[in-house]
Amino acid sequence: xxxxxxxxxxxxxxxxxxxxxxxxxxxxxxxxxxxxxxxxxxxxxxxxxxxxxxxxxxxxxxxxxxxxxxxxxxxxxxxxxxxxxxxxxxxxxxxxxxxxxxxxxxxxxxxxxxxxxxxxxxxxxxxxxxxxxxxxxxxxxxxxxxxxxxxxxxxxxxxxxxxxxxxxxxxxxxxxxxxxxxxxxxxxxxxxxxxxxxxxxxxxxxxxxxxxxxxxxxxxxxxxxxxxxxxxxxxxxxxxxxxxxxxxxxxxxxxxxxxxxxxxxxxxxxxxxxxxxxxxxxxxxxxxxxxxxxxxxxxxxxxxxxxxxxxxxxxxxxxxxxxxxxxxxxxxxxxxxxxxxxxxxxxxxxxxxxxxxxxxxxxxxxxxxxxxxxxxxxxxxxxxxxxxxxxx
Numbered sequence: 001x002x003x004x005x006x007x008x009x010x011x012x013x014x015x016x017x018x019x020x021x022x023x024x025x026x027x028x029x030x031x032x033x034x035x036x037x038x039x040x041x042x043x044x045x046x047x048x049x050x051x052x053x054x055x056x057x058x059x060x061x062x063x064x065x066x067x068x069x070x071x072x073x074x075x076x077x078x079x080x081x082x083x084x085x086x087x088x089x090x091x092x093x094x095x096x097x098x099x100x101x102x103x104x105x106x107x108x109x110x111x112x113x114x115x116x117x118x119x120x121x122x123x124x125x126x127x128x129x130x131x132x133x134x135x136x137x138x139x140x141x142x143x144x145x146x147x148x149x150x151x152x153x154x155x156x157x158x159x160x161x162x163x164x165x166x167x168x169x170x171x172x173x174x175x176x177x178x179x180x181x182x183x184x185x186x187x188x189x190x191x192x193x194x195x196x197x198x199x200x201x202x203x204x205x206x207x208x209x210x211x212x213x214x215x216x217x218x219x220x221x222x223x224x225x226x227x228x229x230x231x232x233x234x235x236x237x238x239x240x241x242x243x244x245x246x247x248x249x250x251x252x253x254x255x256x257x258x259x260x261x262x263x264x265x266x267x268x269x270x271x272x273x274x275x276x277x278x279x280x281x282x283x284x285x286x287x288x289x290x291x292x293x294x295x296x297x298x299x300x301x302x303x304x305x306x307x308x309x310x311x312x313x314x315x316x317x318x319x320x321x322x323x324x325x326x327x328x329x330x331x332x333x334x335x336x337x338x339x340x341x342x343x344x345x346x347x348x349x350x351x352x353x354x355x356x357x358x359x360x361x362x363x364x365x366x367x368x369x370x371x372x373x374x375x376x377x378x379x380x381x382x383x384x385x386x387x388x389x390x391x392x
Contacts, residue, residue, distance in 0.1 A: 001019075001020075001021045001022065002021070002022045003022075004021060004023060005023055006021070006023060006024075006103050006104065006105045007020075007021060007023060007024035007027060007083070007103065007104040007105075007106075008020070008021035008023075008024065008101075008102075008103050009021070009024055009101065009102060009103075009104075010090060010099065010100075010101040011039075011056060011090070011099045011100050011101065012098065012099040013060065013097070013098060013099050014039070015039050015040070015052070015053050015056045015057070015099075015100070016037055016038065016039045017035050017036055017037065017038055017039070018036065018037075018099070019036070020032055020035045020036070024104075027106075028043055039053070040052045040053065041053075043075065043076060044073060044074060044075060044076065045074040045075065045076055047074065048071075048072075048073055048074045051071075055087060056087060056099075056100045059087055059088070059089050059100050060089060060097050060099070060100060063089045063091075063097070064089075065086070065087060065088040065089060066085070066086070066087045067086050068084055068085075068086055069084070069085055069086075070082060070083070070084055070085075070107065070111070071083060071085055080108075081106060081108050082106075082107050082108045082110075082111035082112075083104040083105060083106055083107060083108075084104065084105045084107045085102060085103070085104045085105075086102055086103050086104075087100055087101075087102035088100065088101055088102060141225075141229060142226070142229050145222055145225050145226060145229075148222060149219060149222045152215050152218055152219055152222070153219075155211075155215060156212065156215045159208055159211055159212060159215075162208075167197065167200055167201040167204055168201040168205070170197055170201075171194065171197035171198045171200075171201050174190075174193060174194050174197055175194050175198075178190050178191070178194055181193065181194075217258055220255065220258070221255070221258055221259055224255050224259060224287075224290060225259075227286070227287040227290075228287055228290065228291060230287070244283040244284055244285065245283065245284070245285075245286065246281045246282075246283055247281065247282050247283065247284045247286050247289060248279070248281060249279055249282065249289075249317060249324060249326060249390075250275055250279055250317065252286065252289055252290050252293055253273070253275065253293065253315060253317065253326075255290065256290055256293045256294050256297055257271060257297065257315075259294065260294070260297055260298065260301065263298075263301050264301065264313075267301060267304060267306060267311060268311060269301065269304060269311040269312065269313055270310075270311065270312045270313075271312075271313050271314075271315065272312065272313075272314045272315070273314075273315050274314065274315070274316045274317075275315070275316070275317040275318075276317060276318045276319065279317060279318075279319065279324065280319050280324055280392045282324055282369070282390045282392065284369045284390075285369075288365045288368075288369075289365065289369065291361075291362075291365060292361075292362045292365045292366055292373075292388075293326075295358045295359070295361070295362045296328050296362065296373075296386050296388070297313070297328065298358075299358070299359070299386075300313050300328055300330035300332060300384070300386070301313070301330075302332075303330055303332025303333050303334075303383075303384060304330060304331065304332040304333075305332070305333065308331070310331060311331065312330070312331050313328065313329070313330045314327075314328075314329045314330075315327070315328055316329075319392060322391065322392050323389045323390060323391060323392060324389070324390040324392055325387065325388070325389050326387075326388040326389075326390075327385060327386065327387050327388075328385070328386040328388075329383065329384070329385045329386075330383050330384055331383040332383050332384060333380065333381060333383075334377040334378065334379055334380050334381055334382040334383050334384055335350070335377045335379075335380065335384065336377075336379060336380060340375070340376070340377065343359055343375055344359050344360055344363045344373075345360065346360045347360075348360075359375075366388060369390065370390070370391045371388060371389060371390045371391070372388070372389045373386065373387070373388050373389075374386070374387050375387075
């Protein structure tokens with residue numbers, strides 16, 4: 001009773017303590033004598049005390065013990081503890097029922113570990129479900145992108161088949177036959193026909209060149225989307241690529257802005273580029289870096305008020321003191337010092353529908369490339385400046 005590291009107790013027929021172990025007294029911050037004559041109603045909450053009383057009365061009636069069961073003890077002070085309990089009928093030498101006795105062992109740590117393990121299993125199941133949904137969504141997006149690319153390729157093929165040289169040759173033919181044509185319809189009309197055909201030929205050629213350029217840009221964007229989808233699939237499968245290749249930051253900037261063209265155009269945001277002619281090449285994962293820059297540009301777009309009289313984003317890229325520096329400045333809403341200190345925190349967001357993972361992931365990507373990122377603002381309504389640096 002004095003040395004066992006368990007709560008050992010004997011109770012009378014009214015479930016009042018008649019003998020307790022020293023360990024049990026210590027658990028309740030009391031002495032052995034202070035617990036004698038007390039019941040669970042004196043130090044447990046009402047619900048737990050009543051249940052213990054009912055159990056002990058039932059054991060006395062049936063003479064059937066309750067062996068090694070787990071229960072939660074709720075103290076009056078609000079603390080909780082899980083114990084493994086055994087309760088037995090207490091019978092004297094004459095075979096008379098005189099009460100109960102039992103032993104409780106603290107298993108709170110074991111119970112907490114079980115709960116953590118159970119929660120971990122649930123979290124894993126939820127994550128797996130999210131991964132499966134994400135995988136299905138990316139599969140659908142991938143199919144749509146492939147289909148879109150097929151249509152663009154078909155349009156390009158039709159464009160190539162419709163050669164502007166035919167109209168050009170027709171204009172040249174009428175030019176050569178201008179004298180004959182003038183004899184038939186008059187010199188003024190003949191001259192007008194030739195000029196009109198020549199103008200149509202030039203317009204058609206310029207239009208086809210513009211369309212082909214747009215198709216090329218769209219196909220490049222599709223390639224970028226497919227690269228992003230591919231890296232996301234690698235994240236889900238747990239086989240993230242560690243490959244580092246030479247990367248031209250100018251191309252990533254241009255491709256990122258191309259992908260955001262619709263948003264920039266809708267918001268009527270003026271974008272100015274000041275990119276040094278000779279930028280150093282860095283080594284990295286092009287798709288990840290593009291994800292980071294897309295996030296930075298998107299944040300600047302979303303920070304600008306739709307009704308602002310002037311809306312602008314400026315992008316500067318240059319090398320300085322052994323670093324490749326990229327700066328993105330907007331005239332958006334800006335932020336205060338309190339927000340600045342939390343910007344890169346996991347789960348922090350100032351957006352109503354934000355996940356709080358954008359800048360957190362952005363920082364992780366850049367740091368994995370031995371890069372840095374910082375965002376500053378002079379205050380609310382004064383825009384923000386994002387500065388990214390890469391070691392050359």
